[in-house]
Amino acid sequence: FCTEGVQQKSGGLAYDYILKPADSPVRLPSPPKEKSISLTHNEIIEKLQKAEERRQTLEQQKLEFVAKEKQKLQEVVQKTKEEEQKFSREAQAKLRRSMEVSQENREIQIKALQEKLREHLAKVEEVCKSGDNMARDLEDRINKKLSSYEENRNSQLEAMVSRLKDHAKHIEEVCKAGENTNKATEEKIIQKMENALKNREEHLKALQERLREHEKKIEEVRRNKMSLSTCSMERSTGN
Structure with missing residues (x-):
């Protein structure tokens, strides 16, 4: 057989084996023909030797065929190894290039990040400075407001103290006026009480006078009744 159609795949190389007839066809010994005449001992030995030679020739041909096929297989294996080594070298080279590119990109990214960090720190410093200025301005404003x-x-x-003094004077004046007013009020109350007592005494006297007059009237009525009763008794006795 022979190899044709070498195909490269992701896992290695693949070969198509096509079987074909051998270049020198091997003729198998035909069975001995029966002869009517019996063979001699020498003829039998000669035929056995020829059969042995044919057998050895066939074995030699088989060994040569196996050796050729083994050599072809070794060549195929060697070629496969070479292809695999080539593919491995190319893959390693690609990986190395990609790693170098990624390393370069990483360095570029690190530099960009460092630049951004420096810019951010500068902005933070500016903000801190502006914050300090604002804090100082605010402190100045607070101090001014506190002083004002x-x-x-x-x-x-001071105004409250002066007002309190004026209020104290006013209270003192009011107290003095109140004392005078209280004195006048007490005198008025005493006068009213005296007048009320006088009026009460006069009212009592008037009541007593009315009571005496009422008693007099009662006494007169009693006397009149007694006189009438005596008159009626005298009349009754005269009859």
């Missing part, structure tokens, strides 16, 4: 508030507070306290 302290001044206003002192002026307000």
Whole structure:
């Protein structure tokens, strides 16, 4: 057989084996023909020797055929190994190139990140400076407001103290006026009480006078009744 159609695949090389007849066809010994005449001992030995030679020739041909096929297989295996080594070298070269490219890209990315980090740090520093300035401005404003508030507070306290003094004077004047008013009020109340007592005494006297007059009237009525009763008794006795 022979090899044709070498195909390269991802796992290695593939070969198509096509069987064909041998270049020198081997003739098999035909069975001995029966002869009517019997063979001699020498003829038998000669035929056996020829048969042995043919057998050895066939074995030699088989060994040569096997050796050729083995050599072809070794060549195929060697070629396969060479192809695999070539593919491995190419793959390693590609991997090395890709690693170099990725390393270069990584370095470029690292440089870009470092640049961005420097820019960010610069911005942060600017923000911190502006924040410090704003803090100082705010502190100045607060101090100004506190000082103005302290001044206003002192002026307000002075105004409140003066108001309290004026209020104390006013209270003192009101107290004095109240004392005078209380005295006048007490005198008025005493006068009213005295007048009320006088009016009550007069009312009591009037009531007593009315009571006496009423008693007098009762006494007169009683006397009149007694006189009438005596008159009627005298009349009754005279009859």
